[in-house]
Amino acid sequence: MKETITIKTLAKELNISISTVSKALNDSYEISIETKQKVWDLAKMLKYNRNPSASNLRSHKTKTIAVIIPEVANNFFSQAINGIEEVARKRGYHVLIYQTHENTELEIAFTDSLLSGRVDGILISVSSDNNNHEHFATLVKEIPTVFFDRVYEDIDAAKITTDDYESTYNATSYLVECGCKKIAYLYALNNLNAGKQRMSGYRDALSALQLEYSDKLTVNYDKNAEVNYHNIKQLMLHERPDAVISSIEDLALPCYYVCNELAISIPEDLKIISFSNLNTAPLLNPSLTTITQPALEMGREAAAILFRILDKKHPEPNEWLTLKSTLIKRDSTACR
Amino acid sequence: MKETITIKTLAKELNISISTVSKALNDSYEISIETKQKVWDLAKMLKYNRNPSASNLRSHKTKTIAVIIPEVANNFFSQAINGIEEVARKRGYHVLIYQTHENTELEIAFTDSLLSGRVDGILISVSSDNNNHEHFATLVKEIPTVFFDRVYEDIDAAKITTDDYESTYNATSYLVECGCKKIAYLYALNNLNAGKQRMSGYRDALSALQLEYSDKLTVNYDKNAEVNYHNIKQLMLHERPDAVISSIEDLALPCYYVCNELAISIPEDLKIISFSNLNTAPLLNPSLTTITQPALEMGREAAAILFRILDKKHPEPNEWLTLKSTLIKRDSTACR
DNA sequence: TTTATTTACGAAAACGTTTGAGTTGATTGC
DNA sequence: GCAATCAACTCAAACGTTTTCGTAAATAAA
Missing domain, CATH: 3.40.50.2300 (Response regulator)
Incomplete structure (x- = not known):
C-alpha cells in the first residue's frame, strides 16, 4: 500500500504549516509567490491530489453537477450531455448522470438524494409520466437547478427550451x-x-x-x-x-x-x-x-446558465432561454 | 437558510450519542432494534441525508464509479452507459461520466484526477488515438478498473469485449x-x-x-x-x-x-x-x-464485474469476459 | 522616532462522519 | 457467589481540508 500524500506531507517536506500549503494550492493572495511556487513544484513532483471529500466537507463546494434525464440512450439527450460535459470539463467540474426512465418515483429519489450536498447544481429534463411535481418546488429552493427542454413553467428556476x-x-x-x-x-x-x-x-x-x-x-x-x-x-x-x-x-x-x-x-x-x-x-x-x-447547444447553454448562477453570490431573476429548432x-x- | 440536519441533530433529539446514531443508520449489530427503529423513524421524519463528503472522508467509500468513454453521443456507448447506470443504481451507486473525445491527453487527465479517491472504481473504454498507455499500468494498481470493448490486453485488469x-x-x-x-x-x-x-x-x-x-x-x-x-x-x-x-x-x-x-x-x-x-x-x-x-449487456456486465471486485476484500485473478455480437x-x- | 499598515505566515477550530476502544449493567457459567 | 461473557451504548480520535484569527516582521505614514 502506498502511503497517501496529503498537504501534511507537503508541509512537513517544506517545513511550512499546512495552512500555508493549503492557501498556496488555492493560489491565495496571502502567500508569497516564492512559497507558492515551491509548493506547486513539490505537489507536482509528488503527484499530490487534493482529497475531494475533505475539501468538500470543509468548503461546501463539490465541483460536481448532476444531470437528470429520462434516458441517455436517446439522440437528443446524449447530445445534450455532450454539450453539458464539454462546458463542465472546461470549468473542472465533474458530471453525475441519473436516468429516470420517465419514472417520477425515481426522479424524486434522485433529487432527494442530491439534497445531501453531493453536487453544487442540477441540470434536469423532467420525466413525462405525470405532472405531479411539487418535489421540485422544494428542490429549487435548496440547490441551483436548471431545467432544460422539459420544464415546468410554474417552478421558480432557470429554464431553457426550444420554440x-x-x-x-x-x-x-x-x-x-x-x-x-x-x-x-x-x-x-x-x-x-x-x-x-x-x-x-x-x-x-x-x-x-x-x-x-x-x-x-x-x-x-x-x-x-x-x-x-x-x-x-x-x-x-x-x-x-x-x-x-x-x-x-x-x-x-x-x-x-x-x-x-x-x-x-x-x-x-x-x-x-x-x-x-x-x-x-x-x-x-x-x-x-x-x-x-439544437441538442448540443441546449446542453451547453443549460450548463452555462447553471455556472452563471453558481458564480453569483446573490440570486438573480431566473432566465428562461428559448432556442430555435430547425x-x-x-x-x-x-x-x- | 435552513439549518442543516446532521446525526448530531438526531442524537440530541433522541438523547443518545452520535456514534449510536451513526451505527444505527448503518444498521450495525451493536445497536438494539428498538433504538435503530427510533433513529430510522426520526431520520425519515426530518428528511435526514447523510453527508457524503464526511462519510467518504472517514470511510474511504464514495459509492461512486466513473465511466470514461470516447463519446456519449454514440449509440454503442450511450447504451452501455444505460446498462451501467442500471446496475449502479440498484446498488445505490452514483455514476460520473467523462468523455475523452478520443484524446489520450484528456484520458490521462481524467484518470489522474480520479486517483484522488473521488470514486471507488472505474469503467473505461479507451481512446483510440494512440496506443501509448502506460498511465493505465499505474491506474489499475491504485483503483479497481474494468475495461470494456476497447481494452489493452497487456494491462492487468478485468476486461470485457466482444468476439x-x-x-x-x-x-x-x-x-x-x-x-x-x-x-x-x-x-x-x-x-x-x-x-x-x-x-x-x-x-x-x-x-x-x-x-x-x-x-x-x-x-x-x-x-x-x-x-x-x-x-x-x-x-x-x-x-x-x-x-x-x-x-x-x-x-x-x-x-x-x-x-x-x-x-x-x-x-x-x-x-x-x-x-x-x-x-x-x-x-x-x-x-x-x-x-x-450487445451494448446494454456489456454495460451491465462491466458494472457487475466491477462490483464483484469491489465486494471482494482480497484481489482475485482478473476476468476477461467475451460476449457475442450478432x-x-x-x-x-x-x-x- | 513612533505609530499604522501591510505582507506572509502559523495555530487551531471547524466540516459531519466512522470506528476502535472503552464502559456499564445484565446475564451466564460453574 | 464470583468471574466471565455479552448486549447496548458512549467517548474521542481520526479522515484531509479550509478558514478565521492572530502575530511577527517589514514597510509606510506621521
Whole structure:
C-alpha cells in the first residue's frame, strides 16, 4: 500500500504549516509567490491530489453537477450531455448522470438524494409520466437547478427550451402548402409544457389555415411500443391521413414500419415530419423531414446558465432561454 | 437558510450519542432494534441525508464509479452507459461520466484526477488515438478498473469485449457465400485490440476462402469526416469492390452517401456490412446489415464485474469476459 | 522616532462522519 | 457467589481540508 500524500506531507517536506500549503494550492493572495511556487513544484513532483471529500466537507463546494434525464440512450439527450460535459470539463467540474426512465418515483429519489450536498447544481429534463411535481418546488429552493427542454413553467428556476409552438405551427403550415388536407398528429409529452406547446402549434396552424382539428387524427403516445404501433396502424387504416406530424422520434419510426406494412408510400400517400435528432434521418427510406432541436447547444447553454448562477453570490431573476429548432426538409415531405 | 440536519441533530433529539446514531443508520449489530427503529423513524421524519463528503472522508467509500468513454453521443456507448447506470443504481451507486473525445491527453487527465479517491472504481473504454498507455499500468494498481470493448490486453485488469475476430470472419464468409469476390474493408481502431481483431477476422476469412487480401481495398479511418468520405469515394471509383465491411458505424454511413453520389446501387452493385448499434438500421435505404454488439449487456456486465471486485476484500485473478455480437442480415447484403 | 499598515505566515477550530476502544449493567457459567 | 461473557451504548480520535484569527516582521505614514 502506498502511503497517501496529503498537504501534511507537503508541509512537513517544506517545513511550512499546512495552512500555508493549503492557501498556496488555492493560489491565495496571502502567500508569497516564492512559497507558492515551491509548493506547486513539490505537489507536482509528488503527484499530490487534493482529497475531494475533505475539501468538500470543509468548503461546501463539490465541483460536481448532476444531470437528470429520462434516458441517455436517446439522440437528443446524449447530445445534450455532450454539450453539458464539454462546458463542465472546461470549468473542472465533474458530471453525475441519473436516468429516470420517465419514472417520477425515481426522479424524486434522485433529487432527494442530491439534497445531501453531493453536487453544487442540477441540470434536469423532467420525466413525462405525470405532472405531479411539487418535489421540485422544494428542490429549487435548496440547490441551483436548471431545467432544460422539459420544464415546468410554474417552478421558480432557470429554464431553457426550444420554440415548440412555432415548430409545429410552421411544420403544419408547410404541410398545408404542400397540399396536405388531413394532417394527423402523434401526441407525446402531453403532461409537459413542451408537449402541449407542440400540440397547440399544430392546432392553431390548422385553424389559421381553415382546416379542422379532429381527435380521430391524434394518436396518443403509450409506453408500450406495440400499442403505439397498433394505434398508428389503426389511424392509417381508418383515417388515411395524408400527412403526419410526430412530436417525438419514437413515434415516427413505427410510422415507417406501418407504412411499409400497409404499402402506403411516403411521401406520395403520406408525408411525415418528426421532431428528431437522428443523424441517420437523411439516410432513411425515404429521408425524414425533421424538426431538429439544437441538442448540443441546449446542453451547453443549460450548463452555462447553471455556472452563471453558481458564480453569483446573490440570486438573480431566473432566465428562461428559448432556442430555435430547425425544420429540415427532406424526402418524406417532398411535394411532387 | 435552513439549518442543516446532521446525526448530531438526531442524537440530541433522541438523547443518545452520535456514534449510536451513526451505527444505527448503518444498521450495525451493536445497536438494539428498538433504538435503530427510533433513529430510522426520526431520520425519515426530518428528511435526514447523510453527508457524503464526511462519510467518504472517514470511510474511504464514495459509492461512486466513473465511466470514461470516447463519446456519449454514440449509440454503442450511450447504451452501455444505460446498462451501467442500471446496475449502479440498484446498488445505490452514483455514476460520473467523462468523455475523452478520443484524446489520450484528456484520458490521462481524467484518470489522474480520479486517483484522488473521488470514486471507488472505474469503467473505461479507451481512446483510440494512440496506443501509448502506460498511465493505465499505474491506474489499475491504485483503483479497481474494468475495461470494456476497447481494452489493452497487456494491462492487468478485468476486461470485457466482444468476439471481434469471429464477427468479421463470419461477416466475410457470409459475403463470399453471397458471391462477393472483392471485399473492401473500412479500417478503424487500428491502435486497439478490437480493431486489430476485426481486421484479422476479415483477412483470415479471405485467405481461408481463397481470396486475396489487398491494401488497396482497405480504407483507414481518419478523424476528419471529409477525408473519410473522399477516401471511400476513391475506393469506389478506382477499385469498385462488390462488398464492404465497415469496422465502425461512422464509416458505413459515408458509404451510403458515396453510393448515392456515384449511383452505385446497394446491394446489387455493392453489399455493405457494418458494426453498428443504430436502431434505425432497419429503416435505412436500403436497410443495413449489421454486426451488432450487445451494448446494454456489456454495460451491465462491466458494472457487475466491477462490483464483484469491489465486494471482494482480497484481489482475485482478473476476468476477461467475451460476449457475442450478432450478425443481423438485412437488405444491404441481400442476395438476388 | 513612533505609530499604522501591510505582507506572509502559523495555530487551531471547524466540516459531519466512522470506528476502535472503552464502559456499564445484565446475564451466564460453574 | 464470583468471574466471565455479552448486549447496548458512549467517548474521542481520526479522515484531509479550509478558514478565521492572530502575530511577527517589514514597510509606510506621521
